[in-house]
Structure formats: structure tokens, C-alpha cells
Amino acid sequence: MGPGLHVVDAFLMEGQTPAGPRGPGRSSRSCRSGGPPAFLGPGTNGREGSSPVCNPVLAPDPTKMREVGMSGKHVIGIDVGKSWLDVAVEGCERVRRHGNDAASIAALIEQFDPAEDIVVFERTGGWERNLEAALADKMIPWAVVHSQRVKAFRQVRGIKAKTDRIDARLLRDYGRDRLGELRLGRREDVTLDCLMARQRQLKAMRHAEACRLATAPLDAVRSSIEDVIVHLDKALAAIAVELARHEDEHPDLAFKEEVLCHQIGVAEQTARGLLALLPELGGLGCKEITSLGGLAPRVHESGSIRKRRGLAPGRTSIKVVLFNPARTAMRFDPQIKEFCSRLRARGKPGKVIMVAVMRKMLVRLNAQLRDAIAKAPAAAAAR
Structure with missing residues (x-):
């Protein structure tokens, strides 16, 4: 890809015109044009007095979606399937389909600019691994977003239809809307x-x-x-x-592992497992990290109804990693032993105590890692 050539320009070079107010190929405006729209408004079908487009995903992009934005990133949404990738580029309504194989992914990524583009996609049972690895090799920013949040975004926008192309556009729009909150891989x-x-x-x-x-x-x-x-x-x-x-x-991983191993019950294998399954460790608050780890209590109360609290869904493998360390801490960590004694005195079952200990350990590890990085950022980067 030559200098100055952007992925949207590459789309246009292949003969794909941007979507106008009446569908793909009906407009002569450039996908990247920042001027006023050639149609009467973003909520019309191109005729004065006409009703708004019902589906916002199928409607032309709002002006803010065509602009690069404050961070200078151009959002690209990719819906990942077993056999193909549906790619929606910000500013161009046409969705392209590529094969989900090494050759097709390499050809697609050649059109991306690491300085301008950010790719947004969801987990799809492992079929996104090749794309993720290829993006990492080319140093192209990417973010894996939570499918439940994208689903909520779909419901807020009132989108009922579901196709691969609509999903790609939805991921693109979600990435633009939440650009400041995305965690890059x-x-x-x-x-x-x-x-x-x-x-x-x-x-x-x-x-x-x-x-x-x-x-x-x-x-x-x-x-x-x-x-x-x-x-x-x-x-x-x-x-x-x-x-x-x-x-x-990667000395920063070694530094984090060393910090985690200071906790009683946590050794090298547990520390590596936590860093692999929960790379956000040390960068979030206690409520967020326990929710991601599937150890946050889920409250269900409404009026006079008080249902029994259970665990919120999360990354269930975290509980597997923390089970044996929690058992060790219950025997040899004085603070954890005292905590368990208080719970037993209140009549809590053994499984509830075990989950409470795992949650306390995760919160403590998150705080220790956060404080260590804050106190010695240079050491974390240099070691």
C-alpha cells in the first residue's frame, strides 16, 4: 500500500462506490468527504418530507461516523465467521467479505494503516485467532469488544435485523461510539x-x-x-x-509475575495463568476485575422480592486457576484464615466461603499489581 493510500481509498479503487442516501453505488460523494451531505438530511431517504430510514445501520453514516475523530483513529468493524470476515470501514457503507484464511487476512491487512486505523471485532469461538495474530504481527491497533455490550448497543439503537453485514457495521459504530473506552490488544x-x-x-x-x-x-x-x-x-x-x-x-510480564507471587498460595503457574486469562489485572477497580473474573455477586432485588445472590457470568477459567491457591491461603495466610473464621461463625456454607476467598485474593492481587506498577513504572518496563 503506497504512502497516503488509506483503506477506504483502496475500497474505492476496486470500483466500490460509497453508499448514498438510496443505497450503494447511488452517490458520487467520496467516502471520506467531510463536507455537507449531498442529500437533505441523515434521517431522510433523499426526498423532502420523507420518513426517516427505519434501520440506522442501513442508513447513511452520520457525519461524525465519517470523521476520524479526536484520537486520530479510523474505526474498522469486522464480523468474524468460520469461513469469512465481513469488513465495514468507517465512512463507507459498503461491506466487503474476505476469506478467513491466512492469505486473505494478509491481503486485507495490507490495506490498513497502523497510524490511522483501529480494528474492532468480537470473540467467535477461536475463529478470530488468525486475525488477531496477523494484526499483532503488523502492529495494527485492535480491540476485542464484549459481545453482551455490543448486543446492548444493538438494542439501544433499535436494530431488529441480524446479518453478518449488519453486525460488521454495528461493530464499527460501537467502536466509534466507545473509542475512548476501548482496551487495545x-x-x-x-x-x-x-x-x-x-x-x-x-x-x-x-x-x-x-x-x-x-x-x-x-x-x-x-x-x-x-x-x-x-x-x-x-x-x-x-x-x-x-x-x-x-x-x-517481555520483562513487564516477568515483573507482574514476580509481584503476584508475593501472595501466599500464588506461584509461577498461577501467576502466568492469571496474566493470560486476565490481562486487565492491575488496570481496573475491584468491582470491574471481580466481575470479569466471574466472582462478583449478582443481586436480584425488586420490591419485596429478595432472591438469593449468585455469581455473575465472567471468565470461568479464573475460578479454576484460583481454586487451589485459595485452599492454600485458607490454611497458611493469617488474614485469610481470620476471614474464613468470621464467615463460618455467620453460618456460611463451605462453597460460599471458598468463592469469597477467591474473590478476596483476586481483589488483593489486582491492588498489589496496580500499586507496584504505579510506584515503579520504570522498573516494570526495564526489568
Whole structure:
């Protein structure tokens, strides 16, 4: 892509004209034009006295959506599917479809400008991983937004129809509307998450094979299972080497891991798991971080109704990571032991106490990491 050529210009070079007031290809205005609209108003169909366009996603972009904005970022919404990507560029109503494969993603990303563009998309069961990795390699800013918030945004705008193209436009508009609140992804977080996920998978497979070995009735079956276990042990060792190398290449992760390990019950594996699953740790308040971790109590009260409180949905894997550290802290951390004693005296069940301890540990770890980064930002970046 030549200098000064933007992704919207690339769209136009391929013969795709921007959407005018009466649909794609009906307007001669440039997608990036900042002047007054060629039609009578953003809420009409191009004729004086006509009714507004019913679906705001299908209507022409408002002026504010065509402008780059204060942050200088041009928002691109991508709806990720198993086989393709639907791409909605800010300022151009036409949605393009690309294949969700390495070659197609590489061709698409070549049109993006790291200095001007920001890509917004949702998690889609892992099908977004290739796109995320490619964006990280090219140093293009991206943000993964929460699907429930996008759904609420859809409801607020009164959009009933649902297609891949509408979803791409909705992600683009959501990114523009929440531009100052988006949390940009980081390449080191993506790599750590992938390595830790693979390590969990290998450990689960090894555990399953070890259980089968204990009950294997035939020598041939036992030999086969032992061969698989040996292979899995080698794979786990290779992952451990990759994790150590990744930590050496990113001193800030090593610094965060060292801070987290000061908590009783938290060791290297737990710290890495938390940083992989919860990269926001240390950057949010206690309510936000516990809600993300799925450890925030959800209140349901209305009038005289007082329902039993339960856990709010979140990243359920956090509870798996914190379970054994919480058990250790309940035995050896004096403050946690006293906290558990108070809960038992109030008649709280054991599972409620366990969840309360996990929540307290997550809040404490978040505060410790936040304070450590605030006190020694230079050390966090240099170590």
C-alpha cells in the first residue's frame, strides 16, 4: 500500500462506490468527504418530507461516523465467521467479505494503516485467532469488544435485523461510539494466552491418559498409553521452554509475575495463568476485575422480592486457576484464615466461603499489581 493510500481509498479503487442516501453505488460523494451531505438530511431517504430510514445501520453514516475523530483513529468493524470476515470501514457503507484464511487476512491487512486505523471485532469461538495474530504481527491497533455490550448497543439503537453485514457495521459504530473506552490488544498477551491454553490442553490429555493407564487390562494397551504420556511430557517441556523465552523477551510480564507471587498460595503457574486469562489485572477497580473474573455477586432485588445472590457470568477459567491457591491461603495466610473464621461463625456454607476467598485474593492481587506498577513504572518496563 503506497504512502497516503488509506483503506477506504483502496475500497474505492476496486470500483466500490460509497453508499448514498438510496443505497450503494447511488452517490458520487467520496467516502471520506467531510463536507455537507449531498442529500437533505441523515434521517431522510433523499426526498423532502420523507420518513426517516427505519434501520440506522442501513442508513447513511452520520457525519461524525465519517470523521476520524479526536484520537486520530479510523474505526474498522469486522464480523468474524468460520469461513469469512465481513469488513465495514468507517465512512463507507459498503461491506466487503474476505476469506478467513491466512492469505486473505494478509491481503486485507495490507490495506490498513497502523497510524490511522483501529480494528474492532468480537470473540467467535477461536475463529478470530488468525486475525488477531496477523494484526499483532503488523502492529495494527485492535480491540476485542464484549459481545453482551455490543448486543446492548444493538438494542439501544433499535436494530431488529441480524446479518453478518449488519453486525460488521454495528461493530464499527460501537467502536466509534466507545473509542475512548476501548482496551487495545497487545501482542505479548495474545502469545501468552495461546501458550497457556495449549499447556492446559496438554495437561488435561496427560491426566486422562494417566487415568486410563491405571485401569488398562492389556500389556499392549498399557504400552500404547505410556508412549502417549512420554510424548505429552515432551510437549509440555517444549511449552515450558517457550513460556520462559516469552517471559525473557517481555520483562513487564516477568515483573507482574514476580509481584503476584508475593501472595501466599500464588506461584509461577498461577501467576502466568492469571496474566493470560486476565490481562486487565492491575488496570481496573475491584468491582470491574471481580466481575470479569466471574466472582462478583449478582443481586436480584425488586420490591419485596429478595432472591438469593449468585455469581455473575465472567471468565470461568479464573475460578479454576484460583481454586487451589485459595485452599492454600485458607490454611497458611493469617488474614485469610481470620476471614474464613468470621464467615463460618455467620453460618456460611463451605462453597460460599471458598468463592469469597477467591474473590478476596483476586481483589488483593489486582491492588498489589496496580500499586507496584504505579510506584515503579520504570522498573516494570526495564526489568
